[in-house]
Amino acid sequence: xxxxxxxxxxxxxxxxxxxxxxxxxxxxxxxxxxxxxxxxxxxxxxxxxxxxxxxxxxxxxxxxxxxxxxxxxxxxxxxxxxxxxxxxxxxxxxxxxxxxxxxxxxxxxxxxxxxxxxxxxxxxxxxxxxxxxxxxxxxxxxxxxxxxxxxxxxxxxxxxxxxxxxxxxxxxxxxxxxxxxxxxxxxxxxxxxxxxxxxxxxxxxxxxxxxxxxxxxxxxxxxxxxxxxxxxxxxxxxxxxxxxxx
Amino acid sequence: xxxxxxxxxxxxxxxxxxxxxxxxxxxxxxxxxxxxxxxxxxxxxxxxxxxxxxxxxxxxxxxxxxxxxxxxxxxxxxxxxxxxxxxxxxxxxxxxxxxxxxxxxxxxxxxxxxxxxxxxxxxxxxxxxxxxxxxxxxxxxxxxxxxxxxxxxxxxxxxxxxxxxxxxxxxxxxxxxxxxxxxxxxxxxxxxxxxxxxxxxxxxxxxxxxxxxxxxxxxxxxxxxxxxxxxxxxxxxxxxxxxxxxxxxxxxxxxxxxxxxxxxxxxxxxxxxxxxxxxxxxxxxxxxxxxxxxxxxxxxxxxxxxxxxxxxxxxxxxxxxxxxxxxxxxxxxxxxxxxxxxxxxxxxxxxxxxxxxxxxxxxxxxxxxxxxxxxxxxxxxxxxxxxxxxxxx
Numbered sequence: 001x002x003x004x005x006x007x008x009x010x011x012x013x014x015x016x017x018x019x020x021x022x023x024x025x026x027x028x029x030x031x032x033x034x035x036x037x038x039x040x041x042x043x044x045x046x047x048x049x050x051x052x053x054x055x056x057x058x059x060x061x062x063x064x065x066x067x068x069x070x071x072x073x074x075x076x077x078x079x080x081x082x083x084x085x086x087x088x089x090x091x092x093x094x095x096x097x098x099x100x101x102x103x104x105x106x107x108x109x110x111x112x113x114x115x116x117x118x119x120x121x122x123x124x125x126x127x128x129x130x131x132x133x134x135x136x137x138x139x140x141x142x143x144x145x146x147x148x149x150x151x152x153x154x155x156x157x158x159x160x161x162x163x164x165x166x167x168x169x170x171x172x173x174x175x176x177x178x179x180x181x182x183x184x185x186x187x188x189x190x191x192x193x194x195x196x197x198x199x200x201x202x203x204x205x206x207x208x209x210x211x212x213x214x215x216x217x218x219x220x221x222x223x224x225x226x227x228x229x230x231x232x233x234x235x236x237x238x239x240x241x242x243x244x245x246x
Numbered sequence: 247x248x249x250x251x252x253x254x255x256x257x258x259x260x261x262x263x264x265x266x267x268x269x270x271x272x273x274x275x276x277x278x279x280x281x282x283x284x285x286x287x288x289x290x291x292x293x294x295x296x297x298x299x300x301x302x303x304x305x306x307x308x309x310x311x312x313x314x315x316x317x318x319x320x321x322x323x324x325x326x327x328x329x330x331x332x333x334x335x336x337x338x339x340x341x342x343x344x345x346x347x348x349x350x351x352x353x354x355x356x357x358x359x360x361x362x363x364x365x366x367x368x369x370x371x372x373x374x375x376x377x378x379x380x381x382x383x384x385x386x387x388x389x390x391x392x393x394x395x396x397x398x399x400x401x402x403x404x405x406x407x408x409x410x411x412x413x414x415x416x417x418x419x420x421x422x423x424x425x426x427x428x429x430x431x432x433x434x435x436x437x438x439x440x441x442x443x444x445x446x447x448x449x450x451x452x453x454x455x456x457x458x459x460x461x462x463x464x465x466x467x468x469x470x471x472x473x474x475x476x477x478x479x480x481x482x483x484x485x486x487x488x489x490x491x492x493x494x495x496x497x498x499x500x501x502x503x504x505x506x507x508x509x510x511x512x513x514x515x516x517x518x519x520x521x522x523x524x525x526x527x528x529x530x531x532x533x534x535x536x537x538x539x540x541x542x543x544x545x546x547x548x549x550x551x552x553x554x555x556x557x558x559x560x561x562x563x564x565x566x567x568x569x570x571x572x573x574x575x576x577x578x579x580x581x582x583x584x585x586x587x588x589x590x591x592x593x594x595x596x597x598x599x600x601x602x603x604x605x606x607x608x609x610x611x612x613x614x615x616x617x618x619x620x621x622x623x624x625x626x627x628x629x630x631x632x633x634x635x636x637x638x639x
Binding site: 134 | 249250251252253254255256258259313316317318319320322323325326329330331333334335336337339419423424425426574577578579580581
C-alpha cells in the first residue's frame with residue numbers, strides 16, 4: 001500500500017519536475033534568444049557578401065530604407081554594378097535612388113557583376129578615432145554606431161570613412177550610417193538587408209562562433225577586404241570580389 | 247570613370263569650412279607680425295604693431311563662428327571641451343583655441359593698459375567699460391610700465407609657437423585624414439603655417455592702406471616696405487612648399503596620382519593651376535621681387551606691395567578653397583568627381599561668408615574708437631590745387 005502511495009507520489013513529483021523543466025525550456029529562449037546557441041557567450045558580429053550570388057535586385061536596399069527610415073538621397077547600403085569591356089575599361093554605376101533599378105546592361109561589356117556595400121564596422125574604425133565627442137563608438141559585440149544624444153554634426157567622421165558609408169542626415173543634422181539593424185540583431189533577428197536577400201548573398205553572423213555560417217565561409221572560401229591598406233581592419237568580407245572593386 | 251559613392255553626391259564641408267582655416271590663418275599671421283616688433287625688435291613695424299595684435303585678437307574671436315554655423319548641432323559645441331574624445335584631432339581645437347585666446351587677450355591687455363587707463367579717466371559708457379577691463383585699478387607709474395613691457399615680451403614670445411600650433415593643427419585636421427589622398431600629406435600642416443603667415447601679413451598691409459586712405463594718413467614707407475620684404479620671403483616658402491608637394495606626388499606616379507592628376511585637370515584647373523599658382527602666386531612674387539631687388543621709389547613700391555598683398559590674400563583664400571572643397575570633389579571610390587558651388591543665400595552660402603568676413607573689420611573699427619590702434623599719424627599734404635591757366639580769347 002505504502003509502496004503504491006510512494007510510487008504515486010514519485011510519479012507525481014517526476015511529472016511536476018518534467019512539467020517545470022518543460023516550462024523552463026519554453027521560457028528560456030524568450031529572455032536569452034540566441035544566447036543558448038552560443039552557450040551564453042557574447043557574439044562578435046561580422047558580415048560577409050558573396051558577390052557571385054548577388055543579382056542586383058536591390059531588395060536589400062528597399063528593405064533597409066523601409067526598416068530604418070533612411071533619408072531620401074542617402075544610403076546605409078547600396079549596390080554597385082561593374083561592367084568591363086573587352087579592352088579592360090571599367091564602368092561603375094549604382095541603382096537609382098527612386099526605383100532601385102539598374103539601367104540596361106551595356107551590350108559591349110564582356111563581364112558584369114554586382115557588389116553590395118555597407119558600413120564595414122571596422123575593428124579599428126577611423127570614424128571612432130576622429131569623432132571629437134565620442135559620439136561614434138563600437139559596441140562590445142563589434143558594431144559601430146552613432147550616439148545621437150552626443151553627435152554635434154561636424155561631419156569629420158564622414159570625411160574620415162574611407163568607404164563613403166557615413167552621411168549627415170539632412171533631417172536630424174547628425175551623422176547616420178548602417179547599424180547592422182542593431183535593434184533587430186539584439187533580439188535574435190537578422191539585419192533587414194540579409195533577411196530580404198533572395199539569393200543569400202548577404203551573410204550575417206557571429207565571428208566568434210567557429211560553427212557559424214560566416215565563420216565556415218571565411219574558413220572555406222577565398223575572400224577580400226575593401227581598402228585593407230587603410231589599416232581599419234574591416235569586418236565586411238567579400239567573397240568572389242574582382243580587382244576592380246575599391 | 248565618373249562613379250561616386252551614393253552618399254558623396256552631397257559635399258559635407260561647405261564654404262564655412264573654407265573660411266575657418268582662412269580666418270585662423272589671418273590670426274596666426276597677424277600675431278607673428280606683432281611679435282616681430284615685440285620680441286625681435288623690428289622697430290620699423292611699430293606703426294602696425296598694435297593694430298596687428300588687435301587684428302589677431304578680433305579675428306580669433308570670430309574664428310569659431312563659421313564652425314558654429316556649420317555644425318549640425320551647434321548647441322552641443324561645448325561638448326568638445328566637456329566630453330572630448332582624445333583620440334580625435336578635432337578634440338584639441340577647444341583647448342588650443344582657448345589657450346591661444348587667453349595669451350592674445352592678456353598681451354593686448356598689457357600692451358594697451360596705458361591707453362585703457364587714459365580712456366578710463368574720462369566719462370561716459372566707454373570710460374566705464376575701460377575701468378571694468380582694468381578691474382577698476384587705474385594706477386600706473388614707471389615701474390608698472392616696465393613690468394608690462396616685460397610681460398608683453400614674454401607673452402609675445404609664447405604666442406609664436408602657439409600661433410604655429412593653432413594653424414599647424416588646422417592643417418593637421420586635414421593632413422591626418424588618410425581616406426582622402428588630396429589631404430593626406432605630412433606637409434599639409436607646414437604649408438598651412440606658412441600660408442597663414444602670408445595671409446596675415448597681407449591682410450595687415452591691405453587694412454593699413456585702407457585705413458590710411460580713409461583717414462588721409464600718410465603710410466609709413468619703411469614699415470610697408472619691411473612688411474613687403476617679409477611677405478616676399480614667406481610667400482616664396484609657402485608657394486614653394488605647395489608646388490613641391492604636388493610635384494613630388496606627380497613625379498612618383500603612384501596610383502593616387504592617377505586620380506589626383508585627373509582631379510586637377512578636370513575640376514581644379516581654373517581655381518588651382520590658373521588662379522592659385524599662375525596668377526595669384528607668380529604675379530605677386532614678381533611684383534614683390536621688383537620692390538625688394540630694384541628699389542623703386544616709395545610711391546611705386548607701396549603700390550606694388552599693396553597690389554601683391556591683395557593678390558596674396560586671394561591666393562590663400564583660393565588655396566583654402568582648393569584644399570577643403572577640392573578634396574571633397576574627389577570620390578573615395580577613386581572613380582569619379584562630384585561638384586560643389588555654394589548658394590548665395592543659403593545658410594552656409596556666400597552672403598553668410600561675406601558677413602562673417604566683414605564682421606571682424608567692423609569690430610576692429612569699434613576697438614579703434616575705444617583705444618587707438620595706430621600711433622599718432624601724419625596727415626597727407628593736401629593736394630595742390632590745379633593750376634589754372636587763363637583762357638586766351
